[in-house]
Amino acid sequence: METLKLYYENCHRREFISTVTSCREAKEGFWVTLNATAFYPEGGGQDYDTGILGTARVLAVREEEGIVLHLCDSPLAVDTIVEGRVDWEKRFDLMQQHTGEHIVSGIIHKMFGSHNVGFHMGSDVVTIDFDAPIPLEILPEIERQANEAVFLNLPVLCSYPSPEELPQVQYRTKKALPWPVRIVEIPGFDTCACCGVHVANTGEIGYIKILSCIKFHEGVRMEMICGGRAVTYMGKIFEQNRLVSQAFSAKLLETGSAAQRMNETFSEEKFRAVSLERRLFDAIARSFRDKGDVVYFGEALDSATVRQLADKIADSCGGTAAVFSGKDGEGYSFALVNKSGDVKALGLSLNEALSGRGGGKPGFFQGSVKATRNEIKAFFNK
């Protein structure tokens, strides 16, 4: 006998009394059936409910030919009366996301005639795939209309039209469905064939936020969130913006332009730093003109600039230029350059003496050593 589906009679029913009609042991737990249940099985892109059934925990729920099967972590005796309690936080969140998805899909269907062809309610965001492009500039208008549907606190109506009535009903569907079809209507916004559970009135959704919309196959993939999730998410966004606002000394609604200005300033400063560094390197190189072999310690240089400086000094000194940069305890990166000689043997013996790594070719050798400044100096004094 089919299970009486209390979740369709009243979507807010979270506690109920029922009789155990069967209990079958399986590898994953105990599959329990009841004569009536408020536990929603998975379906229509919506996850199943969890909760408590008598002394057992309900881990998963599914439906087979009208019978709702509850996967429990312990057995329940057949014919006993049990009390069921649905994990309401999870269910209400899913109802908020699901009903919000109806509204957004309905608005987009009306605007562009495009269909929702894929729907996924993840643990963080809801994704909807549409089969046609949606211009990005229209997203704020879609979101405005969706939240208008929330503010109007419209009833979410469910009905099973008769075989005669059904052909007259204009509704969204992924495929032709056999009668009876459950029609879910949000007046003025959406009419859709759906087996899921929804909030009773749109005001319960609270808030609908569209997060992104990117090209996907022939159409787009949209990310959105509703209700409590949206409030939590927007709270986190606000907190991040508050930190950005503090860091940039910008007003909360002017952080974007402040970040842009900061980026431009940073690029200019980087350009200035590079040209100053070039002039400094030229000056350092000139100070070693015709001095022969040189060992030089530079301040806070990365491996690319260590190499540049070694190159310039080698051009000027006429011997081998050995440039190091780093800190005692953290190690030093180095470059050895000789424009007319071979520094490979020197590089290899440096590696061996000072636990270094690196390599190169005859006139150039680059690497790093785990040694102190004094140890490096002692190596070259030898």
Ligand SMILES: [Zn+2]
């Ligand atoms: Zn639905």
